[in-house]
Structures are given as structure tokens and as C-alpha cells.
Amino acid sequence: MNYQFITTNTALEDVCKAASEVSQIALDTEFVRIRTYYPHLGLIQMYDGKQISLIDPLTITEWTPFVELLTNPTVLKYLHAGSEDLEVFSHQFGCVPTPMIDTQVVAAFLGYPISCGFATLVEKYEHIALDKSESRTDWLARPLTEKQCQYASGDVFYLLPLAKKLIAQAQEAGYMDAIVDECEMIAERRQETVSPELAYRDIGNAWQLRGQQLACLKMLAEWRLNQARARDMALNFVVREEHLWSVARYLPTSLAELDALSLSGQEIRCHGRRLLDFVAKAKQIKDEDCPEPIGNLIEQPNYKKAFKAIKTVIQEVSEGQRYNPELLASRRQINQLLNIHWKIKTGEPELLSRWRKALLAEKITAILAQYP
Template sequence: MEYISNQENLDAFVRRATSSSVLAIDTEFLREKTYYAKLCLLQLATDSEVVIVDPFAVDDLLVLVPLMEDPSIMKLFHAGHQDLEILHRELGVLPSPLFDTQVAAALLGHTLQIGYGPLVHSLCGVALKKSDSYTDWSRRPLSPSQLEYAADDVVYLPRMYRIMVERLEAKGRLAWLDNDFAAMADPANYVVDVRQRFKRLKRVGQLSRRQLSAAREVATWREVTAQQRDLPRKWILTDEQVVEACRREARTIDELFMVRGVRERLNTRDARAVVAELTTGLDLPPDQWPELDKALKSEPNVDAQVDLMEALVRQRSKENDIAMQTLAGRSELSLVARGYTDQADVLKGWRRAMVGEELLQLLAGRLALSLGPAGLVVSVVEPQE
């Protein structure tokens, strides 16, 4: 393992890595005090070596871009969404092609979202240390135990990748992952739509549509401000403060400061900006008021349908040695039962072929479930004349 703390050594590693068939990638970062994750360490492993790059010490990480875009090098991750988000921001590109061992593990009978340590133990028979999992990666110098922990996060990825590919090919499932990995490499999935952020406010469902209009404007202002200042959005205003200001329909600074804690968070200039956003949202015509996605709990009860669908999904997941949640969780089955078919992954790609089409047939009354000596029996319902 090599610790890279200057540009010359990073450039040399990039030259060596071009001949590798794989590049395992992991990051260590901090996010508690910033909007954007602060990259503190970058771990990389090829067919033959492991390096730990100190982003505080090198001049230019962009020399890694050709490796990330090289179609002959498979980029390896475990639960890589946050790593990919950071790489996209730091390098301006997303690695491709890529393979995520957590995503792939679900197709080999492992639990959904299995951790890196348990997967390493399962596939490689190695028990990893956990002593530095909550360390401060921004402090320097890093201790030997920190460097060992960081290196462990990539050193086993190439071996696991090869084991998993062999097993997936034996089951005829390797191509099933193409859409999942293509989505992970799509830049559109890492772009924040600031105008939709209001839908994720805590307790936003308490607001009227007119108040939602104000919440959309204030939440947009908060998101943009947090990005510009690189501060956590809750340091600007908390979700609860945004919702309460909108519920009160505050139109003056004095009314805004009636919300607990807002006076301490906002200076006069920011308070004036928030009041302007509130007023803009409240004064929009009704045809421009937003609407939250329809609450499932307010719709007809579909527990009976979901119970039957769940039994079928459990049966197919058992037969195919796939984690049940990988096929479809109960919340997704509720979507299907209520007719939201375009939102359900179980009705797309390989999931549709394995069980999705049967779910639709079951809901249409063209399939029946019964119990036999060997367990669940799925049978076709003959149409009545």
C-alpha cells in the first residue's frame, strides 16, 4: 500500500493504472459542517497495487479523469452512490463502466444493502477491523491504523468482483445489472432539483396548497443559499422553521421572527429575502400552486391485495435465491396495487420478467394462489364462458 501525498506520485500511479483491468474506488469524507461532502481521502486499487491519495496534498485530481473514463477499466464500488456523487463534483465526470458489489450481491442471495464487511467475510473469509469507522479523516497526520482501515475498503473489491461475476454468469444474471449500473453512471441522478426540495420538508403535509406555494419558494432560496455558502441547509433554516413560517403566512420580518429560533439564524438581509420569497409564493395564482404527491394513506385500503402479492414475490425470490426486497418491498407493491405502475421498478426489466407480469395477472384475477403439499401453488384462472 502506497500513501500518495504529492502530484508526481499520483501522476506515476495513473500511468501504471492504465494497464489494469479494474480500478477499485472508495472515498472518506466529512459532511457535518458543509453542504457538499468534503473529500478527505481517496482509496484506489488496481490488479496489482493499492494506493491512498491525500487530496489535501496533491495539486490536481483531474489527472484521474482518463482512468475514470477508460472503457477497458472496470470501476468497482461498494454502495457507491455517495462516492460517485463526490467524484462527479471533484472530477466533473462519472466513472464508467462500473460495478457495485452491494447491488450485485442482492442477485446472489445476500440481504439487500449488505455491508462491505459482511460481504468481504462471506466471499473472501476475512473479518475486517472496525476501529476507525467513525474517525475524523480531515486530521493529519493519519495513523497507521487509519491507513490500514482505508486500504481495506478497496483491497478486496477486485477479488469480490471476479467471484461475483463468475457466479452471476453461471446463473445467467450478469446482464440483469446493466440498467442499475447505467443509472448509477447517469449524471442526471446527481443533480439537485432545488424547486422540488420543498416536498421533502418535515411536516410539509400540514400546509395548504397556498402555503405549499410559499414553502416551495422559501425551500428553493434555502437550498441555493446553502449551496452558495457551502453550509448545511439546516444551518440556514430548519425544516420546521420553514414550514411554520409558511403556516403563519408571514409577510413581514416581525412576523417571520415570531417563529422560534429564526431571529437567531437570519440576519436582516436574509430575513428580508425570506419574507420576499414567502410573499411571492403566497401571492401566486391558484393555478400555479404546487401539489404534493397523493398520500397513499388517504387512498383505498389495499392490504389484502398486497398480502397476496407479497406471498408471490416471496415465492419467486426463494426460487431464484434473490433477496425479497431486491424484487419488491411492501411499499412498492402498494404502488402497483393502487395503479401507480409507472413508478414501480418491479414492473421493469428483469424484475418484470421474474415476477412483475405475474403480479399484474394476479391483480387482474387471472392468477390464483393456493397451498399445496410443497407450499405455495400459483395457477392460471380459466376464463368463464
């Protein structure tokens, strides 16, 4: 495949101008995220139907033309399995590709597995076997090898013809409105960020803690998330989640007690005194000022019955509408619905919004009324 490697601001402006004049483009990214909180962008691939462009984020400094292209309402952007790419774009540029269609989502509506891989679809529709051996290489190293560049090019070169065929099938089946709706929801979800003061609610087994324990966990989790973001470190490389919980659970008062809780030597050396300070502060908080206990979904008396009843409805609707049941409602989405229904969490249930609402709302609302 022929490609151009874009390393200057001027060259980027030229390719973005050319891409803005077509109706659709294919996009992909390569990034590295091993010990960091944020993904580190190593390459952006773009294909406008005429030219493959490999854009080097390590040398370009002026991204305005690319951001304008990402948000250009007249240019449709295709991604495949683009959830992580959306996170990369959101972090790097403060926006996501709009409008956007994820061909993995389109394939799911057509009956393929929810996480159907790009290579699988390319082989079926384009009769090309893609070499995936470069997928885990270091995309931050320079220079990139020719094999890396060919691999990266293939991820966008075959995406446009694949999208054309998938979209034709989806249009014929009448799925396009739902597909657009689903892709918009995915994009919105990927732009959501965790509020530091609520980070404690995402800690495993937080529901087991009460009073000052939960107050301590709240402070610890907020501090850890702020540290991770400020230092660009994966959360568990600041302090492991299970260690954070143990500190909150047992409220140790010395470094020796931290060691007895199996915290690592590095965690104790770097953060031991700070952790003990949080424990001391938590012990000064009155019970009435501590966070409310966190509900545990699976401990709800009617959880299994409600879940089973909703799954039955999902199965019936999916068979009648010819949807993959997992596409119509994942386990995560059913749990989200029940968490919100029983006021364990807040938000709008995905199963009762957008394209799913017309299919599911009436029957699911009737089920929820049986389990107040």
C-alpha cells in the same frame, strides 16, 4: 500492507497509467460530511492488483488522468456499498466510475442481506478480521496516521479477491446480467440532482398545504436549496425543514410570529426578514396561480390494497427465482411505482424497467389496472 501515498500530479498520472493497463481495479473513498451540503473528499484508495495507491485530493490539482481512468471502458471498477462514493465522484469530477460493479449488490443477489458490510464478507471469504475503528476519523486532517492508512488500504486490498469469488458465484447462478443492470441503475440514480423549483415537493407534510401556503413553501424550499448549495451548508443548517413548513403553513407577518413558531434565534437573525418577504410575496399570488396540491400516497383510497397485492407478487416471484424479496422490490420502489401510477409524481418506475421488467411487469400491470 504496503501502499504508496500519491500527493503530486505527476505521481497521479503514473498510477493512472499503470491502472489503465489492467482489466479491473478496486476503488474507495474517505470523506467528511457533517455540516456541509456536499461531501468533502479526504482520500481516494485504489488497488490495481499490484499496487495500493492512497491518493491525496488535498494536494493534487490536475485530475484529468484520474477522470480518464474512471471512464475508461476497458477497466472494470469495483466498489463496495458505493452509493455515497458515486456521489463523491460525481460532485468532485463530474462523472462516476464506468463500468462499475458494487460487490454489495453482488452479495445481495447471492442471498446476503441487502446492506451486507464489507468486513462481514471479507471475514467469510478471506478469513480476515478487519479493524473498522478508523471509519469515523477526520479524513481531512493531515498528516494521516499509519493506522488510518492501513485501514484505508484494507478497503481496496481485499476488495479484488472478494469480488473475484463473489462474481464467480454470481456467474454460476446466472445473475450477472441483472447485477450489471442494477449497478448501472444505482449509478444513474446517484447522478440525479434535485431541481430547486421542485424542492418543495420533498418537504415533509407538504401535501397538507394549499394555495398560498404551498406557493410560499415552493419559494422557501427553492431559496433554501440554492443557499445550501451556494454556501455548502447542510439544508437544515440553513433553516430546519419543520420550520420551513411552519412558516408556509401559518404565513407569519412579523419576527415575533416567527419566534412563536419556534424558529431558532439564529434562523430569525440570519434569515427572518427574508422569510417574511417570501410570505408577503406568496400572499400576493392568486389562487389559480398557486401550485397544484401535492397528493399524499398513503391517503389514496386503495393504497393499502394495492401495496399488499404487489408485495404478494414480489414474494411469489422472489421464491420462484430465488431472489431476496427486498432486493427484488424495496418499499421505496413500490411506493415510487404507486406514486407514478396515481400521477402524484413523474418518472419511470424501477420495478417496471431493466432486469425487473421481465420478472414483474405483466403481473404488476395487471394489479395496477385494478386500482386506477
